[in-house]
Amino acid sequence: xxxxxxxxxxxxxxxxxxxxxxxxxxxxxxxxxxxxxxxxxxxxxxxxxxxxxxxxxxxxxxxxxxxxxxxxxxxxxxxxxxxxxxxxxxxxxxxxxxxxxxxxxxxxxxxxxxxxxxxxxxxxxxxxxxxxxxxxxxxxxxxxxxxxxxxxxxxxxxxxxxxxxxxxxxxxxxxxxxxxxxxxxxxxxxxxxxxxxxxxxxxxxxxxxxxxxxxxxxxxxxxxxxxxxxxxxxxxxxxxxxxxxxxxxxxxxx
Numbered sequence: 307x308x309x310x311x312x313x314x315x316x317x318x319x320x321x322x323x324x325x326x327x328x329x330x331x332x333x334x335x336x337x338x339x340x341x342x343x344x345x346x347x348x349x350x351x352x353x354x355x356x357x358x359x360x361x362x363x364x365x366x367x368x369x370x371x372x373x374x375x376x377x378x379x380x381x382x383x384x385x386x387x388x389x390x391x392x393x394x395x396x397x398x399x400x401x402x403x404x405x406x407x408x409x410x411x412x413x414x415x416x417x418x419x420x421x422x423x424x425x426x427x428x429x430x431x432x433x434x435x436x437x438x439x440x441x442x443x444x445x446x447x448x449x450x451x452x453x454x455x456x457x458x459x460x461x462x463x464x465x466x467x468x469x470x471x472x473x474x475x476x477x478x479x480x481x482x483x484x485x486x487x488x489x490x491x492x493x494x495x496x497x498x499x500x501x502x503x504x505x506x507x508x509x510x511x512x513x514x515x516x517x518x519x520x521x522x523x524x525x526x527x528x529x530x531x532x533x534x535x536x537x538x539x540x541x542x543x544x545x546x547x548x549x550x551x552x553x554x555x556x557x558x559x560x
Contacts, residue, residue: 312342313417315410316393316463319347319401320383325355327402327506332363332370334503335399340410348387349374381472381480388463388471397460398481402506412500413460422465422493423485426500428458432507442497448489449531451522456481458502465493479521486529 317335321328328347335345347360351374360372373390377383388396395417399405416424430438442454461484469487472480489495526532 312340312414313395314393315340315343315395315397315417315460316388316391317343317345317397317399317405318384318387318391319345319399320350320377320380320387321347321352321356321360321401322350322383323352323354323356324401325352325359328356328359330404331399331401332359334403334405334407335370336363336367337407338405338410339408340414343369343410344391344393345370346387346390347372348377348383348390350377350383351375378474379477381474381476385471385474388466391463394463395460396463396466398456399503400457400506402508403457404504406501406503409500409502413498416496416498417460420494421462421496423459423461423488423495424498425454425459425495426498426502428455429501429504430455430507431504437504439501445489445495445497448486450526452479452482452485455505456485457505459485460502461485461488465491476521476525478518479525482522483525483529486525486531490529490531 319328319331332345335343347370349356349360349372357372357374360370360374364370364372371390373386375386377386384398397410413424413426425442427439427441430440432438440455442458443451445453447453465488466484469484469491471484473483474480476483
């Protein structure tokens with residue numbers, strides 16, 4: 307690949323006590339077929355061996371840089387990393403996720419002035435090691451819900467800066483808020499048939515929670531994304547409550 311014609315992609319990783327998993331994430335970055343990247347690891351002041359691992363990889367590849375300081379949570383850490391980024395495009399990778407070795411090569415032709423956000427598929431890895439490829443939802447669904455896992459989305463840094471980054475008041479769903487605001491700003495989205503990464507289904511945002519749904523309601527209301535955010539919010543919560551009760555009481559009795 308001719309890296310002179312490729313944009314610089316800034317890969318942002320937020321870590322805290324991630325020594326057990328950060329190695330595989332960094333290895334997946336170093337092993338990219340696409341070479342025009344930098345990786346910024348924003349650590350929240352880890353107490354385990356994370357900083358030793360980061361120091362090792364930073365010495366192996368000078369495109370990897372790390373910083374360690376207290377933060378107010380993952381989205382505050384990501385904002386700090388984005389502020390340091392030099393790339394035209396921003397990609398967020400979880401510290402326990404694995405980047406597809408050809409992901410950026412496959413989307414390189416789409417990282418141009420015509421698109422603001424490029425998004426695709428993700429491979430979910432469940433705790434029992436089973437996997438599932440998940441495709442994005444219809445783009446119009448962004449008025450109500452996140453259309454894709456954030457590890458299957460890459461955004462222009464200029465757009466993120468214009469939107470003032472993640473709103474870290476939303477501790478779980480700030481990624482949904484950012485992407486929704488980008489859509490409402492009439493940014494150009496492009497869906498591609500590419501699986502970006504293996505996503506570990508263990509994080510705080512992976513599972514249903516009432517706090518997450520409350521954040522979604524507040525985001526839709528604040529952004530004026532749809533005409534009935536409360537109705538949709540109650541429908542989703544009611545659906546999950548019924549599912550929980552069915553699983554706990556009905557299935558156990560069969």
